[in-house]
Amino acid sequence: MSAKSEQHSKISALKTGADDYITKPFDLEEVAARIDSVLRRYRRLPQTLANSPALLQHKDLALDPEAKTARAGGVQLSLTAREYDILALLLSNPKKLFAKANLFESVWGEDYLGGGENVVNVHISNLRNKLARANPEEEYIETIWGMGYRLKS
Template sequence: MAERLHILVVEDDDDINRLLCSVLRSGGHEPQPAYSGTEAALYLDQREWAMVLLDLMLPGKRGEALLEEIGERYGFPVIVISAKGEQHSKIAALKTGADDYITKPFDLDEVVARIDSVLRRHRRLPQTQAHGPDLLRHKDLSIDPEAKTAAIGDRRLALTAREYDILELLLSSPKKLFAKANLFESVWGEDYLGGGENVINVHMSNLRNKLARANPEEEYIETIWGMGYRLKS
């Protein structure tokens, strides 16, 4: 029997929240509803969430602030589900750390497919689980492919699932130059069409900023202009 994963559903509209929780239960998961950003913030420390479904226009703590907190402190995978359909809202959410962005009104089958896709790719194990021996390393940076965690020295990095996947891909082939299209198709599992370049730019910028904050004296990823990215030797 598949493990029931815990998913935090942050949505102030009661009908939408119940709908999302119902479809998650039907899929074998354990949803936890939250109806404000303030309430959701209280739940974040209670467990290692497999995913957070997050509305942006929330009472109490704003969804954007909650998204930033998740990215900086927890690294849980986040799918934003919002009525804000403007391109700048989507880019801002991705830049802050969202793994995906769905605009309301949504097609429920599409939501289910995107949830399943993120869970398949980015399922996280509890932090207390013992780390396996096969770490991938570059300089003082290491990642544990089994536990899906990354660290610089003894300092754990709070990465989103997409950021972790980009880093794991680079460390798995330390001498390879990855074109943006190659990165996008490998990490997102989709064709590199319109918008793909912006998505890669945003996530790569976020990842590099987190690496720089952890160790400002070292550079881990270099850009080969017009070609792509690779680990910096």
């Protein structure tokens, strides 16, 4: 609930994870109906999904979304929040090719206005270095020149 009724406020809240958005003044019956709607969707989720997110895996790389931990080659990785989010996005969509703009908007939650390319490059480079230190025998992220990044098969 918010007193902010501007469209950009609503869009920003929904893009950053809000399930719904309602502005003041509001009707109590409408709020109750919206809450019931969210609860119905939640109850339809399989209990394993609702209670504990599944481990994300690729090769010998594993992310635990609940504990926010990552392991590669049996070695615990020390990742920043952005590095973890990038890896989680890639592991959640193992066959998808992510353009830099797509990665930036998905992980940073902001519009890509052309300035985020270097930010993405630096984070991918740092992530690759950490993965290589954990398991030098494996390559996890591949660059498709001129297009973006994806998990390496």
